[in-house]
Amino acid sequence: MKISESITNKNSPTMGDVAKSAGVAPVTVSRYLNDPDLVSKRSKEKIAEAIRQLNYVPHAAARTLASKRSRMIGSIVPSLDSSLFGRTIEVFQSHISTAGYNLILASNNYDAEKEREHINQMVSHGVDALLMIGNSRDESIYRLLQAKNIPYVLTWTIDSNQEHPCIGFSNQEAASSITNYLMDLGHTKFAMISGHIKNNDRAYDRLKGVRDTLAQRGLSLADDNFIERPFGVEQGRDAFRLLMCRPNKPTAIICGSEPFAYGAIFEGKKMGIDIPKEVSITGFDDMWLASNITPSLTTVRTPQQQMGALAAKYLIAKLNGEEVPLPKPLGIEIIVRESCAPPF
């Protein structure tokens, strides 16, 4: 598309202007834009020329109002501070953009009330579909979306009740796998560093996965070995120090989010604690640092980009009126590296 200079004063040219200039009716221009097959070759050429000359840009709000389709898809993420959701969103945006949709994005800083407000605003803006992270939100939000007939999809989670379409993986299973892996190595004294459980089903499920799996072999997570913190490397450092200064140290620390694990490893180095000899550390997500850090991090690889791509495909298919099967949970994978060893 070319952007040229012939823009008149304040007022942008409208479809009517294009029509006049091309010698056709406005409705023909509309068809040219929305379904070119309905327009003759001759008209097509004249219209194309007029559009170029006038530098016409269709008025999306008017289209939305008339057609009840905004060609916008909304998304609310908990944070853009790490690249975690950024990677999902980037892929998502790229896919929907190819299909002619725009992304309207908000970050809610892990605040449920803010999320609700953002969703409301997005509904008001007439988003055609919505991508959300996780499944910790009020029922009324889903009801609103259903009432307004807005397709939506939840990522980073699965919905065991099959009530909502999810493109994600089982956080519980993932946590379970990594717990089993550590128990297989011989660990019995566990700790977990986790994000805040409240309003965060991912964190909650991971905790549950750890607890249940431990229980299956008669173990448990002592209350003071479960540390809740806001996400971040520094918080991981703090938690690690707290844990390792205790008389009864854990031999394995499961981190519910990767930055915690990085923090633990950094702090271990500073404290002169050998990882994995003295304590094993696991991460969650497999971000780029995991393979580069020393010791490299044993972690769970989550399908960050795949979720973005599949979520986009799902929603677009839905918007095209196709019958889409409820997506299946995605697989996760334990990436074994150097940060874990049998307890000494």
Added chain:
Amino acid sequence: MKISESITNKNSPTMGDVAKSAGVAPVTVSRYLNDPDLVSKRSKEKIAEAIRQLNYVPHAAARTLASKRSRMIGSIVPSLDSSLFGRTIEVFQSHISTAGYNLILASNNYDAEKEREHINQMVSHGVDALLMIGNSRDESIYRLLQAKNIPYVLTWTIDSNQEHPCIGFSNQEAASSITNYLMDLGHTKFAMISGHIKNNDRAYDRLKGVRDTLAQRGLSLADDNFIERPFGVEQGRDAFRLLMCRPNKPTAIICGSEPFAYGAIFEGKKMGIDIPKEVSITGFDDMWLASNITPSLTTVRTPQQQMGALAAKYLIAKLNGEEVPLPKPLGIEIIVRESCAPPF
């Protein structure tokens, strides 16, 4: 705001419905929404009640069409893959959200043509303002925005010609500072790992900063000591290996982007090259790893979040019709850590 269930069928309630239910004219409801001071207390109460009962959500597209204000602000970033722009955007979004604006976001993957398309779409969507990164784009884009009277701001850059409002810092000066710092340490054999220069004024300016500053002391950057790569840790590793396998190794490597520096440090460890004894490494941006990595990274701290906040403030003031002075360049700061030392 409460989201309740009483939504009728397909059709959402309109302002007319609210008006009827409240026993006032639609226009009064409009005033209630846009300028409540104009409405009597009695009407206010009735309208509030009606809105709650009907679960009315204003139709943003209709508002946009009628008022010529979309309450959306657009932004195009080169990438969301690292958290670099994510942090700026997160703060930006949070600020504009407080002022009642929504963010419409696209990532263009460092592709100029994609950016142009996205801008066009955003203009079409009637964004009230636009945030862009850097200053490498066709003049016609600026002309379009000016013609449409859409305020915009460029971040991560300054505009020496004062043609465009920028909230940023001088990449050239920043690069110059770090080069001087290294020269002061005694280095004479320099290399640089940089992102692709084309369509990236930030990368270009940093290179220029290095070259010019070197030249001031009679030094220069040998052509094959300048390595251009896509951004990323792996690329940093590759470039580092390439550089350090040469007969005539550099003693200082300036990285135009932080992930390159991380890659260099990781690869240095793998190759058994001592940083900073054998070679000094500098980064650019001061992301969270810089202080945690071993050796910790001497780098330039860029005001990532400040730019987001100031850009939001600037645009909102502009949209409120206030006279806003052209923002001044932001300061940068060299953060000295462990990754640099005098050449041996």
Added chain:
DNA sequence: CATTAAAATGGAAGCGCTTTCATTTGAGAC
């Protein structure tokens, strides 16, 4: 060349809101 169906086009209504301008209402001053 008439006939018919399909392709291409146009007219008009209306999406849900804001804007402009006109009118009504209320409060205070004399």
Added chain:
DNA sequence: GTCTCAAATGAAAGCGCTTCCATTTTAATG
């Protein structure tokens, strides 16, 4: 009570597009 001015309200137009339905044109066929 009457007058005045401000506050509060309303009626109507119209933002730029799409949708629905009707009409015209074209191409295909006997």
